[in-house]
Amino acid sequence: MKPMETRLALLARKGDGRAFAELVHLYGDKLYQLAYRMTGNRQDAEDVVQETFLRVFRNLDRYDENLKFSTWIYRIASNLCIDRLRKRRIVYSLDAPGADREDLDGYSALPADEHTPEHEVVLTETQRAVRQAIETLPAKYRAVMLLRYMQDLSLQEIAEVLELPVTTVKTRMHRAREYMRRKVGHLFKP
Amino acid sequence: MDCRMAVRVMHEYLDRELARDRLAELETHLRGCPACRNRLEILTGTEALIRSACAGREALPPADLPDRILRSLPAPPRSRKWARWVRRHPAVTAACFFALVMLGSWLATWNQDDRLRVEAGPDADRLVIEGNTVIVPAGQKVSGDLVVANGTVRVDGEVEGNVTVIDGHVLLASSAQIAGEIQEIDRAVDWLFFRINAWLDKLMGSR
Incomplete structure (x- = not known):
């Protein structure tokens, strides 16, 4: 028996609109959270989610049933996020000297939107600081970190999503964790 | 196990990919090294902070997003089935196409002249x-x-x-x-x- 998502994808491939709508409801929120954390921006998150589903829809024919559906859809979404960050890096010059990137190279920080709609939970000071630290992580580290801690994927799954060797994912995970330790470790009070 | 190695092993522990015997080695090292003990504690704490910061769903997608997504989808192409087949068998497709063209030209020459x-x-x-x-x-x-x-x-x-x-x-x-x-x-x-x-x-x- 194939997992439910895979079955839904196969039904959608045959033109079943309700199956596709079900996938949108199952993954819309998760993808939005991931994209929002990745891009730090509502508009981008929304665009990424829309674009992801459009690509999924267009490429249902090419979906390999042996791949977990979640792996496939996260792959599309994280690639879109990383692309967006890469483009944004060209627009804004974020390579200001003295930025605390430490040993982490590559594209990074983003202009987060400040406004907070009423329905949103107010973050604690600590949570806010951690969020900000995550946002200063370069995209390739942030992707690994968010897939691990937000989406609860295993290192193996992350490797499949990002199409990287597991050893690379491990290295990035370790570096990201060390970076976060230096940035926010002092906030931890047992 | 020295401190350098201990830090690597800590991360494997946090990845939940540490073998039992390595874990025993790490524990032995930690017992004699307060600096590494402290480091693991802070790393574990950092992980907890990240989880807590990521868990909040305060950024909710607009309620109408699913509808907008579904409305923006293009109409499904009619010829899906054979398009998929064509994509999976490019060589056979090329051969069929060639055969079709050849047949067409044969039929054309055959049909064309009804003169003696x-x-x-x-x-x-x-x-x-x-x-x-x-x-x-x-x-x-x-x-x-x-x-x-x-x-x-x-x-x-x-x-x-x-x-x-x-x-x-x-x-x-x-x-x-x-x-x-x-x-x-x-x-x-x-x-x-x-x-x-x-x-x-x-x-x-x-x-």
């Missing part, structure tokens, strides 16, 4: 043509094959090769002598086979 056509090799001038009838007159001898399209063949004399008639028929007089075979072809498909066979024969012959 005669192929008779060197002895063509011995034939008599009356309207749509090609006659091998009595006492005359055609040394090669005779191929006639869109006409009737009346053999009163002698043909040393095969007689082939496309969309027509053969009339034999009692005096007729045909060394080869008589073939009447009525349909395009037969015409095609005939052509291919003739071509193959030629190919074999030329070897």
